[in-house]
Amino acid sequence: MALLHKTLLATPRTTAAVRSQFRRSALPAIVNSCYYSRFSSTMGPKLRDPSLFKQDVCYVNGEWVKARSGKTFEVHDPATGQLIGTCPEFDAHDTEKAIETAAVAFDEFRHKTGRERSKLLRKWYDLMVENADDLAALITWENGKPTADAKGEVTYAANFFEWFSEEAPRIYGNTIPSSVPGNRVLTLKEPVGVCGLITPWNFPAAMITRKVGPALAVGCTVVCKAPGETPYTPLALAELAHRAGIPPGVVNVITALHATPEVGQVLTTHPTVRKISFTGSTPVGKLLMKQCSGTLKKLSLELGGNAPFIVFDDADVDLAVAGALASKFRSSGQTCVCANRLYVQRAVYDEFAAKFAAKVRDFTVGNGFQPGVTHGPLIHARALDKVEQHVRDAEGKGATVVLGGRRMPDLGPNFFQPTVLTGVTADMALAADETFGPVAGLFCFDTEDEVVAMANATPVGLAGYFFSRDVHRVHRVAEHLEVGMVGVNTGLISDPAAPFGGVKESGFGREGSLYGVGEYMVTKMVTYGGMGKPLQR
Structure with a gap:
């Protein structure tokens, strides 16, 4: 039946007459019945680990929480139009709580060694690889891309954690010869602080990992605003972060659909958030940049193309x-x-x-x-x-x-x-x-x-x-x-x-590569005087 369905409907060469005849027959119902027989009662894929499918909760401070208002929004399968489930409609208050949590966690996480952060990212990578089939199923379900493409995205997404786990121990400063006799100038690379990450629906796994990976590698903590169209993949990644032992408050994943402008306003204007990374359209990027100007946040914007x-x-x-x-x-x-x-x-x-x-x-x-x-x-x-x-x-x-x-x-x-x-x-x-x-x-x-x-x-x-x-x-x-x-x-x-x-x-800033970690760091200069005095014997 699946082959018949593919042949009659999905092939561009199928004639309109054949399509019309197929629609009038009983075959579509039979085909759909056969196809969905391997699905659950909610018409979703059967995950090997159903606990990766997180409904009605967000991940904040290492816990699964609901929106304070109790409001939710619906998420639909783009292929069928059918309801997948609901997610919390976070508002300004919920977002502020997540930011405060990330700020508390930053005070400790920034002092972990690069090697410690590397091991956490590597564990998160390993868990993504172990759960690749389930993650791909979630991507196909809420985004619509074919299974082969979804599996490719999971591999691509996981590789960012692997890459940045290897960068984490190699955050180097410089020693600079001073023009003042006896002085030495050193530079220290320090994490910028709490980061607000706003990601798109077209790569629900990779756009999260491409931002979170470098942020954690250098010692930042994050509040990730998941896309309203595809929130379940980011929430599954949050579950894997929890299992990997990422400390509470370091990674926070929140959801919103109708309240997205409100959440974005909080992330871009809150003085505790020191960095915004956004992937999306140019008009929205310009709006976020304006909103960030009041607190002069560091920005990475990957915007529209042609x-x-x-x-x-x-x-x-x-x-x-x-x-x-x-x-x-x-x-x-x-x-x-x-x-x-x-x-x-x-x-x-x-x-x-x-x-x-x-x-x-x-x-x-x-x-x-x-x-x-x-x-x-x-x-x-x-x-x-x-x-x-x-x-x-x-x-x-x-x-x-x-x-x-x-x-x-x-x-x-x-x-x-x-x-x-x-x-x-x-x-x-x-x-x-x-x-x-x-x-x-x-x-x-x-x-x-x-x-x-x-x-x-x-x-x-x-x-x-x-x-x-x-x-x-x-x-x-x-x-x-x-x-x-x-x-x-x-x-x-x-x-x-x-x-x-x-x-x-199309924006500014770079993601991925050795340049990716630099987007989440600031350079501190330290000048040491009196270095030219003779040694005491």
Whole structure:
């Protein structure tokens, strides 16, 4: 039945007539009945460790607590629209309590040795690896990405704990020769203090670990605001932190949906919070930055992008196609570094478009738990509406829909066909606005100078990609693209060892890599006088 469902509904090549006939038959109910028979009564995945699924509680001061008001919000499966469960609606008072808890814990945690903090992070990493299947199931359930992608995210997320566990014992200062005779200047690297971390729904595990890892490595304590759309993965990570022996108050995970602006206001204005790290949209990042100005907090902002993906006529076209597929359609196009504008040089445009569309046609769209599914739903109806608006706008202004371009209501409320557009031009909405969905728009260009100018004609600059076999062009274009990260002959650039972040209105600060720990530290200078006196004998 699952195979029949995949064939009739999830394949882009299925005709409308066949879909209609399937809908009118009794088969959909039979298919759903067979598929959900392996699920629990709440239509959720059967976890090997059900205690990782935390409902109606947040993690504060090493304990599981409810919102003071008793209010909760609902979380829905984006693939089916069905209720997953509820989570506490934390308000300003609840958030202040979490901050106070983190402040108390900081006084002791900051004095642990780097080696002690390293062992805690390593234990947390080990527990993530041991519980990888359950964590992946939670990600697929609340985010919608296919199981294979969810497992990949768990590995990626855990690797941040491993990476920063190895950085923790290696937080070095410097000794600087002074211009004053007899003086010595030393620098000490110290933890900035309590950190407020605000994370997005598209990587509910990795965006937590990429921020928490370096914070704990240097001795900070944290209050993590989990995304309202995907709170259960962060709460499961909090449970694993508890099991790893992370001291009470060092890691606090709170949830809110409707009260998110209120919680954000407290985190950004509370004088005890000395650092904010936010991943999300540029407009929200600007708002948080304004709110932080009153207490001059340290900031890391990883904001929106509009990534160019350039294919030069000297590129390996097959390699470029593979790179574009990986970059554009990862998580159904819902990553901040997804290729948003695909520029292909005129001489290889038709070849690239044909090969690219052929590969996209082989995608299988469906519920992420189903075997063989390559692409899941969008996160919610607003995301679906934006994707459709971009396609209709492009189509109305002369673009050709080579493949896809429509909703897939037979599969669920939030599914959209993987889409390829040709003849895309700069006056179309998807040229200026990040689509954040499974839509690939192909632009044509003639010269290197032209395409670099087009690629840079945006106020944001997170990631950019290009494919070329000319070594001189590789260096030249990499240096001229106004982005924080460049992928050359690859569509995948994320790695715990790589500094992740953007320029312009894509924000500032870097996550991951050896630079990641620096975002959570301050430099203290100590000058020692009288060092030039002779030794007493």
